[in-house]
Amino acid sequence: MAAFGELLQSADWKSEKHAPVIDAPDRATSGDRVTIAASVGKEIAHPNTTEHHIQWIEVHFKPDNDKFSHQLSVNRFTAHGESAKGANEGAAFTEPVCATTVTLKASGTLYATSYCNIHGLWESSKRIEIE
Ligand SMILES: [Fe+2]
Numbered sequence: 001m002a003a004f005g006e007l008l009q010s011a012d013w014k015s016e017k018h019a020p021v022i023d024a025p026d027r028a029t030s031g032d033r034v035t036i037a038a039s040v041g042k043e044i045a046h047p048n049t050t051e052h053h054i055q056w057i058e059v060h061f062k063p064d065n066d067k068f069s070h071q072l073s074v075n076r077f078t079a080h081g082e083s084a085k086g087a088n089e090g091a092a093f094t095e096p097v098c099a100t101t102v103t104l105k106a107s108g109t110l111y112a113t114s115y116c117n118i119h120g121l122w123e124s125s126k127r128i129e130i131e
Helices: none
Strands: 021-023 033-039 054-063 070-076 097-103 108-116 120-130
Touching (some): 021 120, 054 097, 070 097
Antiparallel strands (some): 054 070, 108 120
């Protein structure tokens, strides 16, 4: 039986449309507000239809000086063209784009995980240095 972590797929977001993109500064000052954006499809658009879409992105932070990680945000994308008239006939489609503002006290690694309803779990990471 595979460990849950083994279900997480990763790839370069510039060539794989499912890999989440983390847009955050490389460095920041301890205690200052930092906005961390995460998205899927920045380079190659992912479908956004009733049948095939990104359902959520989570953002986590693992400080270098701590054993445990912190969940920074949970972002659910819940409208994908559903309608009483039929699939994709609805008036709303939530794009898989989100942003979270945090303050950090230590350098570490940001992680984004995303979930496609057809192609499963994906992850990416980015370093952030706190001075
Ligand atoms: Fe997909």
